[in-house]
Amino acid sequence: MWNWLFSREPKPPPQVVLVPPLFDFPPMAARNRMLHSAYDVAFGKIALASLFTDYFHPARHFSTRLMLKPIDDPHVDLIATVTGPLDRKPHDSIMGDALFRWQSDVNDPHTFMDLYVSTSDPILQMRSCAYYPKYGFGAFGVFPLLLRKRVSSQDYGLMGMRYGSGNLSFGVTLMPFALKDEFPKSAWLVSKMGRVTAGVQFEPQKRKAKFSNLKNWSCALGYGIGSGSPLCPSFNFNLELVKSSQFIASFYQHMVVQRRVKNPFEENSVVGITNYIDFGFELLTSVDEAIAASNISDASFQIGASWQANKNFLLKAKAGPRSSSVALAFKSWWKPSFTISISATRDRGDGKMQYGFGIQSESLREASYQRADPNFVMLTPSKEHLAEGIVWETGKRPMFKSDIDAGHFDGLPKELRPTDKIL
Template identity: 30%
Template sequence: MGNAISWIQGSDLPPSVVLVPPLLERERKGRSRFTKSSYDRQFARPQLELLFGDYLGPDLRSILHFAPPDDPRINVTAKLGLPRGIGLGTGQSGTEAAGPAVGSMTLRFEPDPRHPYSFVDVKAGAAGAAGNLATMRACMIDAGSGLAAFAQLPLAPGSKQGALLQGQNLRLGARYTSPALSAGAVMSPSQALLHDAWVVGRVGGLVWGASTRPSLALGPLFSEPAPDTDPRSPIQRAVDACLSRASYGIAYSPGAQSATEHGRFTAALELVEERQLSVAFLYHMALQRNVHNPFEGSGEMRRGDVVGITNYVDIGFQMVSDMQSAQGSVLRFGASWQANKNVMLKARAGLDGVSAAAVFRSWWQPAFTAGLAASYDLRTGQPRFGATAAIESYRHLRQVIGWWQVYERSHEGNKMAGARLTQRHVASKEDAAYHEGKGLLVPLSEVDNPLILGQVAPAEADLL
């Protein structure tokens, strides 16, 4: 081994390398996951939402994520969209009218950037059905003990005094979380109302969980006697109320031993409130292909040391059967292919229609992402088109999201742009053979190893 390193360091010729680009698509909702039920983030839910949703919708969206370089504790996210996008009607004239514009802005403060899951934020937007102008959230988690507390306080319009804090709608939550178990609940103290409760566990690659959203009024339940027509005890009535709104799920991902070490595929089965049965399958591949585009390696390509590039391919399937009506069933397939650090293609097909999107990203500072989508609605026979434009001022790609590993660039790498942003690893004999046409297209298991990629995750990232 030492001789090999000395030979590499002493040789005038650079070693052959395989390019490892950063992941183009990231899910930011995971930063606030400890203010929500752990159940909602299991069973491949976030990954399927990302695969089937982002960039594929027939709407017009713009996103701005700004992280000031002078203060790593603050970041701002703003969104603006036209939900209905642009449609070309069959038998109709011209362009279909777009829906009302919607927008929101979130200001987030992280006291310690090394622990991004403890934060305070304010999200403001157009008045919704509840009349809320904004919502304030706060979360504090201790990775050592696994204990966390969080709060959500709506800000609603008042009659004469403008906006008033709605203390009666305050929600408080508490949870215990570890790499193997998570349990918690969310309540409204002023109303003595139980909104949500869950328990999730992990045993090797097997994840199981149960959740209930009973909106259960605890005060009247335990203080008032049961009606004469109801022979059940107060405890039994509470249990029945929780079971009537309960969901159960189980998922298997071989090779997944923690939240940051996931297997290549995930198979999930979920029963939602005894009304829906969901079956999902998600397959993630990191594949190597030969390099044909001279721009993928910039100047490095012209030296002939780059023999391959890593591609990311994700394939997902989901079947949701309505146990009360066959008309409510949903079947959809989805796939995405990231060819390099700048280009990604996505497609989705289902009982309602098909859609495809092309996404392009520049890794300048700030980074710019543009996505164009086309879809065809099988129910109306109408094609639709959508577009997404996003600007991101980033500091680090450090966040561990789902089972997609996002590497962290070095301090020097954060100052670079273009091709030098892409990591490289020394090519093996198999890599060189593949470059010469003698090898097979095989998955590279090392590509998802956070140690090899130099990925540094917060201490809380491994918690359920």
């Protein structure tokens, strides 16, 4: 009897599925969203811009980016970028810029100030934004301090005021040194009702613009589902009429899938891994007869997809009427982390394949695989681990349970929560 009691083998740990960190968090455009109207960043525009531009380097060009954050003061960071042609010629130039940013709250990117320096205009620029979530009001400003030449009122700076909540956003952008008939620079109103989002924006094209002129107005309507957390699938479909001259239709879908994996570098309890798959489509066509008559092709479209296989590899592809591109990125999560990316673009006109190259170093965050967290890791039921989570069942689609379905994301890492509660 004693031999039987002491010879029992310990029960194996519950099986888990790895949840990798996002390849890029937060998106660079999301850090500056409060400097722009809610109309310009709503309707899936940030996600689509990231899908169609990130890691797709210009043909025969290189890009180098350095992103640093000091250990002693996480409120500040520095981003420096150098870009140029791979086969530089005498008339070609290498461009460089740097952005020094101070952020009031490490976890809230909506209140900040930054200084931007560049080898091209603007040579020196200051931007600032203050937002108070408790009241929903904010103010922002963009001020070019050094320019080679100032030709318009906008070159002297912009200021704006805004209100934002989970279902409503409105605001106005002004030019403090504008002439009397240049007021305002823009104004917007965006509202969300359930899964439907609607918005309008006023942008005068000429001085002494009239509100009754439809050429100065843009309107959009969107339908979206999903919480905004990368762990929850989401879908967004949008229609936009831009200044009565262009019509844009787009959709963006984020998918969260799990696949079985046997990794010799992981423990035996690891049976699968979470993947992030994104699809996007955008169609732009002219509805103005004058513009359509002057262009042989007055319509443009592009479709793209990305697949993050794990925390180290990202594969992207996009296609349009003029070219097709493929991008592959590899990220090493050292301290600091390094990302190497290469893109290939095939021009449909001449059939040539051209390549672009990029390298990036980052110390803005520390990320690693998440596992065995009852809030979002997939677990097989066991007596030792009774916490609710995502159940892994052979042959069936995993089901999201517990806090994820309830909308409670406080237990998740910051990059796996919804972005914010501001429209």
